[in-house]
Amino acid sequence: MAIKYEKLIPRFLGYVKQNTRSDENSTTIPSTERQTVFLKKLATELEEIGLKDVKIRKVDSYLTAELPSNLDYDVPVLGLISHIDTADFNSEDIKPKIVENYDGKSVIKLDDAGEYTLDPKVFPSLTKYAGQTLITTSGDTLLGSDDKSGVAEIITTMEYLIAHPEIKHGKIKIGLGPDEEIGTGAKNFDVPDFGADFAYTVDGGPVGQLEYETFSAAGLKVHITGKDVHPSEAKGIMINSLTVAREFEDALPASEVPEQTDGRQGFFHLLEENGTVDHTDMSYIIRDFERDGLEARKNKVTEIVKQLNDKYGEGTVKIDMGDQYYNMIDVIKDHMDVVKIAEKAMKNLDIEPDEAPVRGGTDGSTISFKGLPTPNLFAGGENMHGRFEYVAEESMEKAVDVVLEIIKLNSENKK
Numbered sequence: 041m042a043i044k045y046e047k048l049i050p051r052f053l054g055y056v057k058q059n060t061r062s063d064e065n066s067t068t069i070p071s072t073e074r075q076t077v078f079l080k081k082l083a084t085e086l087e088e089i090g091l092k093d094v095k096i097r098k099v100d101s102y103l104t105a106e107l108p109s110n111l112d113y114d115v116p117v118l119g120l121i122s123h124i125d126t127a128d129f130n131s132e133d134i135k136p137k138i139v140e141n142y143d144g145k146s147v148i149k150l151d152d153a154g155e156y157t158l159d160p161k162v163f164p165s166l167t168k169y170a171g172q173t174l175i176t177t178s179g180d181t182l183l184g185s186d187d188k189s190g191v192a193e194i195i196t197t198m199e200y201l202i203a204h205p206e207i208k209h210g211k212i213k214i215g216l217g218p219d220e221e222i223g224t225g226a227k228n229f230d231v232p233d234f235g236a237d238f239a240y241t242v243d244g245g246p247v248g249q250l251e252y253e254t255f256s257a258a259g260l261k262v263h264i265t266g267k268d269v270h271p272s273e274a275k276g277i278m279i280n281s282l283t284v285a286r287e288f289e290d291a292l293p294a295s296e297v298p299e300q301t302d303g304r305q306g307f308f309h310l311l312e313e314n315g316t317v318d319h320t321d322m323s324y325i326i327r328d329f330e331r332d333g334l335e336a337r338k339n340k341v342t343e344i345v346k347q348l349n350d351k352y353g354e355g356t357v358k359i360d361m362g363d364q365y366y367n368m369i370d371v372i373k374d375h376m377d378v379v380k381i382a383e384k385a386m387k388n389l390d391i392e393p394d395e396a397p398v399r400g401g402t403d404g405s406t407i408s409f410k411g412l413p414t415p416n417l418f419a420g421g422e423n424m425h426g427r428f429e430y431v432a433e434e435s436m437e438k439a440v441d442v443v444l445e446i447i448k449l450n451s452e453n454k455k
Contacts, residue, residue: 045196045440049433052192053175056134056184062125062219069228070101070125070218078124079103082191082216089199091214100228102217106235107198107209114455115210118447119239120197121414122190123220123403126182127425135178144170151179156427165246165422169432176430183429185421190242191216193419193439200444207444208451213239217403223259223364226406238378239414241404242443246394247435249418250382252372253397254405255306256334257364260324260341262288264357268318279352281320285313288322288357291344304329304397306337329367329397365405368415375413381453382417385445391438394418417442 060078063071070076079096083103086094091105103124109115139148144167148158156179160166177183194214201207213236219225220243244251266281292308301307306328313322326341328334338361348357372379379395386393404414420435 044437045200047199048192048196048436048440049175051196052188052436053136055188055192056136059131059134060125060184061128061131062222064128064222069224071222071224072125075125075218076101079216079218082124082195085195086198089195090202091198097230097233099230099233100217100226102215102229102234104213104215104234105198107201107212107214109209109211110205111208111210111451115450115453116237116455117211117213117235118450119213119215119234119236119412119414120194120443121215121217121239121241121403121407122187122194122243122419123217123225124188124191125218125221125225126184126188127186127221129182129426130180131182131184134181134184136183137176137178139174139176142166142169142172142174144168148174148176150177150427155179158428158430163423163428168246173433174430175433177427179427182424182426183421183431185419185429185431186424187220187243187419189419189421189431189436189439193242193436193443197440197443197447200440201447207448209447210451212447215239220403223257223401226403226410229403229407229410231407231410231412234412236412238375239404239407239412240378240382240443240446241402241407241414241416242419242439243402243404244398244416244418245421245424247418247420247438248386248391248394249398249416250379250386250393250395251398251402251416252379252395253329253369254365254367254401255327255329255399256331256366257401258326258334258338259362259364260326261360262322262324262357263359264288264315264320264322265355266316266318266320268316278317279356280317282315282317284348284352284356285315285320285322288344288348291347292340302399306333308337325364327399331366331370334363365401366409368405368408371408372413372415378413379415381446381449382415382442385442385449388445389438389441391442
């Protein structure tokens with residue numbers, strides 16, 4: 041690959057080796073100290089490359105910085121946002137592997153023993169990357185392309201603009217935040233302090249993704265209290281919380297789970313279950329593209345809880361359920377000019393925009409509802425959140441190309 045952005049891949053490889061996993065059980069902001077450590081390192085890097093007003097904001101722990109305009113007229117202020125935390129999978133001692141000139145058909149051994157592989161028969165997306173250089177895991181960790189690809193791409197874009205002052209641009213604000221993976225990172229995002237007129241998260245998947253319609257989402261914790269007595273005397277007395285948990289799960293629509301849905305279909309997803317006869321805890325996420333659909337799913341949960349409590353006694357099943365984010369299309373539909381700029385940028389670079397609704401969410405969902413329209417751009421990663429994650433170097437380079445093209449187009453948008 042021609043080295044257009046010399047520091048892009050070395051920067052990314054250095055970032056992913058630093059454990060920044062978030063923790064949903066924490067009450068601090070950020071949720072883990074290791075995220076704070078990484079943000080401080082990034083702050084130093086941003087100052088060294090020449091960005092201005094570099095700070096880690098107390099209100100939301102976002103690292104923000106500014107590249108001043110080099111125009112003699114005003115254009116809208118553009119924001120670029122990504123997150124520094126990684127998902128709930130092993131992220132300690134990440135050892136990225138480089139596969140040069142991949143042929144698009146071979147099985148890639150991740151670990152030395154070959155227990156874990158990237159096989160095009162299992163992951164057909166691999167066939168798109170013939171002739172490209174892939175960065176994979178070593179089989180025992182995730183990679184962290186979600187979203188350290190985006191972090192590296194944004195910072196590389198800023199560095200490139202500073203090194204090439206002949207490229208005209210308006211004021212650019214960047215925001216690198218924590219805790220996206222646990223759904224709390226953007227809840228305190230300070231839009232007025234950020235000071236952008238529109239923004240993009242650089243947090244999507246393969247080349248071409250342009251996302252402005254997401255799930256609406258809720259989180260659910262189920263707490264089941266049983267009654268544990270000796271099995272010899274259990275008849276009519278024992279309440280096995282594990283049995284109640286199974287009844288709860290069985291009462292949900294069996295076909296409405298991630299592994300059996302696609303497109304615009306929503307789901308209930310059991311993430312974790314821990315229990316004994318005496319007590320069981322279950323953790324779910326609930327997803328639907330329509331707000332009414334999300335409400336219907338939440339109502340289904342409350343109906344099941346009532347039925348089980350009627351059967352086993354009041355208080356047997358208790359829940360904590362709350363909304364996490366909403367479909368950003370509710371906001372973006374009134375700001376489609378932001379989408380049009382990204383579409384034009386991609387087409388100018390011969391990249392076909394993929395605007396399918398994203399079966400997930402980004403910080404852009406929350407930030408859009410706070411008043412800053414924020415669609416999501418591709419960052420390049422595939423198979424995110426696990427040991428089969430990978431990203432092509434060429435995809436990351438194209439992400440920088442697109443961001444630069446958006447910046448150039450915005451420089452023509454004179455107020």
